[in-house]
Amino acid sequence: MSLSLILLQLITGLAYGMLYFMIATGLTITLGVMNVINLAHGTFFLVGSYITFMLVNQQFSFWIALVITAFIIMLVGIVVERMLIRHVYGKELEQVLLTFGLSYILVDISKMIWGVQHHTIATPDILNFSISLGGGFVFPAYRLFIVFIGCLFVLLLFYLEYRTRIGAIIRAGVDDREMVSALGINITMVFTGVFAFGVILAGLGGGLGAPFLGVYSGLESDILVTSLIVVVVGGLGSWKGSFIGAILIGIIETFAKAWFPALSMVTVFIIMIIVLLIRPQGLFGREVEL
Amino acid sequence: MKKILISTSILVLVILIAPFVLTVYGVYLATEIAILAIFAMSLGLILGYAGLITLGHAAFFGIGAYTVAIAGQYFSDTYVLFIISILLSGITALISGAIFLRTSKFYFLMITFAFGQMIYALVYQSSWTGGNRGTDVPVTLNFGFGEITSPIGLYFVMCFFFVIFYVLLRFFVNSPTGKIVKGIMENESRMRALGYNTLVYKLLVYTLSAIIVSVSGSLFAYFNMFVSPGITNWTFSGEALLMIIIGGVGTLFGPVIGASFYVVLQNYISTYTEYWLLILGVILVILVLIGRGGIIHWIRHFGENIFFSKKKID
Numbered sequence: 001m002s003l004s005l006i007l008l009q010l011i012t013g014l015a016y017g018m019l020y021f022m023i024a025t026g027l028t029i030t031l032g033v034m035n036v037i038n039l040a041h042g043t044f045f046l047v048g049s050y051i052t053f054m055l056v057n058q059q060f061s062f063w064i065a066l067v068i069t070a071f072i073i074m075l076v077g078i079v080v081e082r083m084l085i086r087h088v089y090g091k092e093l094e095q096v097l098l099t100f101g102l103s104y105i106l107v108d109i110s111k112m113i114w115g116v117q118h119h120t121i122a123t124p125d126i127l128n129f130s131i132s133l134g135g136g137f138v139f140p141a142y143r144l145f146i147v148f149i150g151c152l153f154v155l156l157l158f159y160l161e162y163r164t165r166i167g168a169i170i171r172a173g174v175d176d177r178e179m180v181s182a183l184g185i186n187i188t189m190v191f192t193g194v195f196a197f198g199v200i201l202a203g204l205g206g207g208l209g210a211p212f213l214g215v216y217s218g219l220e221s222d223i224l225v226t227s228l229i230v231v232v233v234g235g236l237g238s239w240k241g242s243f244i245g246a247i248l249i250g251i252i253e254t255f256a257k258a259w260f261p262a263l264s265m266v267t268v269f270i271i272m273i274i275v276l277l278i279r280p281q282g283l284f285g286r287e288v289e290l
Numbered sequence: 291m292k293k294i295l296i297s298t299s300i301l302v303l304v305i306l307i308a309p310f311v312l313t314v315y316g317v318y319l320a321t322e323i324a325i326l327a328i329f330a331m332s333l334g335l336i337l338g339y340a341g342l343i344t345l346g347h348a349a350f351f352g353i354g355a356y357t358v359a360i361a362g363q364y365f366s367d368t369y370v371l372f373i374i375s376i377l378l379s380g381i382t383a384l385i386s387g388a389i390f391l392r393t394s395k396f397y398f399l400m401i402t403f404a405f406g407q408m409i410y411a412l413v414y415q416s417s418w419t420g421g422n423r424g425t426d427v428p429v430t431l432n433f434g435f436g437e438i439t440s441p442i443g444l445y446f447v448m449c450f451f452f453v454i455f456y457v458l459l460r461f462f463v464n465s466p467t468g469k470i471v472k473g474i475m476e477n478e479s480r481m482r483a484l485g486y487n488t489l490v491y492k493l494l495v496y497t498l499s500a501i502i503v504s505v506s507g508s509l510f511a512y513f514n515m516f517v518s519p520g521i522t523n524w525t526f527s528g529e530a531l532l533m534i535i536i537g538g539v540g541t542l543f544g545p546v547i548g549a550s551f552y553v554v555l556q557n558y559i560s561t562y563t564e565y566w567l568l569i570l571g572v573i574l575v576i577l578v579l580i581g582r583g584g585i586i587h588w589i590r591h592f593g594e595n596i597f598f599s600k601k602k603i604d
């Protein structure tokens with residue numbers, strides 16, 4: 001395997017990793033702050049990519065489509081949290097079943113609206129070129145752009161977490177929820193906001209990923225599994241853990257797909273097992289009480 | 291003991307009468323219900339008695355089913371195939387459980403989920419499992435007194451297994467070990483303080499339920515004569531959870547009621563619309579929001595109100 005091919009795989013893996021990072025961050029923040037497991041997370045990803053697809057088909061530019069997608073999916077997230085998730089705080093089994101049912105509902109509604117066929121979104125013109133890596137290998141600029149977006153997103157999260165009041169509230173919420181509400185902060189608003197934020201990340205991930213992942217029902221399951229694995233590897237409630245986990249999983253998965261395609265899923269799973277054997281709480285997770 | 295005898299005899303009576311009442315298609319559905327009831331019951335054991343939420347038990351169902359389909363090409367003896375599937379699922383459960391159970395609740399859920407999807411991906415991508423198209427089952431059920439292929443024969447075999455597992459799990463739940471497991475669910479640190487190795491007990495329940503699920507998977511292979519990767523997907527585990535919550539968590543019979551309800555409803559609705567999953571999702575959401583723990587609890591609650599019993603369920 002030549003060096004430029006390895007470089008190519010590395011950047012592809014990085015692009016996938018950044019996408020996984022966005023999605024898994026949504027999942028891990030919801031888990032860390034609200035203690036809610038959202039099995040419909042992959043479905044929000046799918047719905048996000050469908051909405052983007054629809055808007056692009058309506059002659060919207062890709063970027064405006066993304067913004068509108070984020071807005072629509074945010075509304076969906078707020079409604080879902082207010083009407084459904086609110087009732088199952090602190091009840092794991094109910095959360096699993098509720099979000100499982102929700103995922104069925106959303107997937108079937110998507111099928112009604114957009115059909116079951118495999119849709120694609122054209123890469124936006126401005127990024128529709130390739131970068132030569134030498135040795136005859138070319139790399140699509142769009143994936144590099146995803147890596148760039150991922151880095152921007154890391155900076156944004158750092159800023160939000162350490163420089164803003166909301167970040168402080170959320171950090172406090174992860175540590176001690178009751179204390180936060182005792183201090184006079186409207187924790188229900190925080191929860192709605194956090195859930196909506198997580199859902200936006202999933203939906204935006206769907207929109208951003210659509211040009212190279214495609215849009216089809218069935219994708220939600222793969223995305224959900226991968227983001228759960230990222231969260232497990234990285235540690236609950238820690239987006240920094242998700243970052244490392246996502247990059248790791250993205251790169252390993254890409255290389256595994258290239259070298260032994262039939263076992264790519266197994267390879268990722270083995271990584272997860274190894275991490276768990278060494279650190280049952282994940283790479284960046286805190287010690288959890290049983 | 292007396293209660294087990296009574297409930298079992300009622301069950302056997304219902305099973306014996308059912309074929310006279312039901313149509314041919316009804317018997318077919320009843321057979322499917324018996325198989326799914328075994329699955330739901332044993333998932334109900336780990337959920338309702340050990341408090342562990344797993345989304346990966348369909349993998350064991352798949353192991354059971356695919357063992358019959360694949361190993362069936364080399365061995366035709368039913369007993370041998372069952373033993374292989376029990377050993378395979380038992381060993382897989384022991385190893386995976388030993389790793390997974392060391393983690394906390396959310397982790398366990400996510401890891402079993404990922405585990406199930408790994409098995410799904412393996413089955414889906416491999417050529418020796420027939421890949422995404424699935425594979426035919428080359429053997430028929432034979433316990434040493436002739437091949438059993440008629441619908442009514444299959445019905446009685448599945449029901450026989452169902453009753454056996456029902457009685458077995460009843461005894462297990464009432465045994466000292468079963469009580470300890472329930473104690474761990476209710477207060478793990480106290481049970482640990484009392485000197486029990488909680489991990490061992492959890493592993494025991496996990497493995498037991500995995501083995502029973504794999505047997506139901508093997509039975510399914512004989513019943514369906516065809517296996518496809520769908521039976522190892524996490525949505526199948528989710529559907530089994532759904533049966534449990536429809537029927538009632540924390541009981542053995544609840545999941546059985548749930549499985550019957552589920553199968554009948556699925557057959558009824560899917561003749562009218564292709565969006566059966568949408569309706570299923572709505573039912574699920576409503577059930578969760580209403581709560582009160584499923585049909586069996588409603589019946590009990592209803593019964594208590596009618597007969598003014600002072601007994602309270604907690």
